[in-house]
Amino acid sequence: MYDLVIIGSGVTGYSAAMYGARLDLSVAVIGNVDGGTITLTDDVANYPGYIQLTGKELADKIKEHALDYPIFTEMGTVIDIFRDEQNFFYIVTENKSFLTKSIIIATGMKERELEVPGHDQLKNKGVSYCALCDAPLYKDKVVAVVGGSDSAAKEALLLAKYCPKVYIIYRREKIRPEPINATRIERESKIEVITNTNVTEILGQNKVTGVKLDRPYNGSDVLNLDGIFVAIGGIPYSELAAKLGVNLNEKGEIKIDRSSRTNVEGVYAAGDVVDSEFKQAITGVAEGVNAAYQAYKYVNENEFIFSCRQEE
Ligand SMILES: Cc1cc2nc3c(=O)[nH]c(=O)nc-3n(C[C@H](O)[C@H](O)[C@H](O)COP(=O)(O)OP(=O)(O)OC[C@H]3O[C@@H](n4cnc5c(N)ncnc54)[C@H](O)[C@@H]3O)c2cc1C
Incomplete structure (x- = not known):
């Protein structure tokens, strides 16, 4: 049983993991492309603290920072997700399943394909x-x-x-x-x-x-x-969120509030998959950190209920 499982191993996911672990939550990160989308560029010159570096370098630094904390990482694809009658979440990959009290969805987007003959x-x-x-x-x-x-x-x-x-x-x-x-x-x-x-x-x-x-x-x-x-933008990977009853907008992006909360208690979202207009590494990182803080509050506020349920 984890306090928090993060789906997505991009800059958003690892930043959320770093903060969640800092707040003493037990955290797992599941992702299928380490570093995510930022690794596709050789020129990042708008991330505070670094005048210029490659996307891979930035992703590696954020991951290294996260893994300075005791975080479990799993390379794999989440293929199913559901909530049981005790309000715990099950997250299923091809090889494993994870049980958790809260979730952050940081799954980003897949590239939009050019739909023309040829x-x-x-x-x-x-x-x-x-x-x-x-x-x-x-x-x-x-x-x-x-x-x-x-x-x-x-x-x-x-x-x-x-x-x-x-x-x-x-x-x-x-x-x-x-x-x-x-x-x-x-x-x-x-x-x-x-x-x-x-x-x-x-x-x-x-x-x-x-x-x-x-x-x-x-x-x-x-x-x-x-x-x-x-390079015509992306389509959000929001199917897992939809399965949990999370509200999406007309573009399929996950709707979040200013604290990265979705409409479903215990489910938070951040980064390219959400309905923020401006999608950058720095905005995803900030949303991820907000999400981790909200997950921390949720887990702590419900700790008594969670412990009773686990004993049942
Ligand atoms: C060419 C290009 C250049 C860019 N340049 C800049 C720049 O200079 N500065 C800047 O700030 N931003 C830049 N961006 C934008 C930036 O890359 C994104 O905003 C940022 O990487 C989003 O991070 P994320 O973690 O939210 O999503 P992603 O990086 O997309 O990570 C999502 C992760 O979730 C994983 N995932 C998805 N579904 C599942 C599943 N079912 N199971 C397991 N894992 C799953 C994905 O594989 C991926 O690892 C650029 C983007 C592009 C395309």
Whole structure:
């Protein structure tokens, strides 16, 4: 029996674990990708305390800090979750089950796929979701990034270190990176931004040769490319929360209050999976710490009831 089980081994999950253990809770962290999404970037320059480091370095530091406390970690995927009649939670992975008094859901998001013809056949044959992982494969090649967020801009900047030409294709009027990255994009002559345009098809047989656009660019609705990097946001991993009766918004994000509480007592949530507008490492970390504090209060306020139930 744990006081607190955290589902998700990203920066949010490990920060929550660190704080929960600091508050003397018995804590377990279950996750299937150690370090989570931040490990996909080589440039984090907005996490207080570190002027610049890679995402992997940041994730490792946060994990190392958490594991300075007696935290149990389990690499695995949670496949089921339920609450018993005594109000304890069961969390089931492929190999184990965990019993706990409280839960923090810090499961993040999966990447949103570009749903156009050609995508499924050419995924990993020129269609990629991770510039950090794949950019070296496109050295001296022409590529495009689809998306207009700060993450998309950073993917393009990274690719420009390897590729002579990087297009950013975005459906709206203006891309919306952080100002510092907007300036970098403007100054990078290898990057060309195509706005008000959608990709309607990915072209190629066994590898990407180009994309079809919904309006002509430089007189053609086909853009010849060797690779396409998709960065169009994510879909929250909130199915487990929904199973517990946690309220989600229309995007499937977990609704939390300012203290990271969900509508279900004993269930807290934080990070990319929740309904906060601004999703960054620092915001997830703060929400995770709030969640851990609320779990601590919940466990302590209900300790007498919990101990009676355990004796039954
Ligand atoms: C390209 C890119 C660049 C970015 N750059 C920055 C930046 O410079 N600065 C910044 O602050 N933020 C940046 N971000 C955003 C940042 O990465 C996220 O906000 C942050 O990593 C969210 O952390 P998280 O722990 O909430 O979620 P995640 O990191 O996604 O972690 C969730 C974890 O839960 C696990 N999980 C999910 N479902 C289950 C399950 N059923 N069972 C077990 N485990 C499960 C996942 O595998 C993962 O390990 C960037 C994002 C991207 C994509």
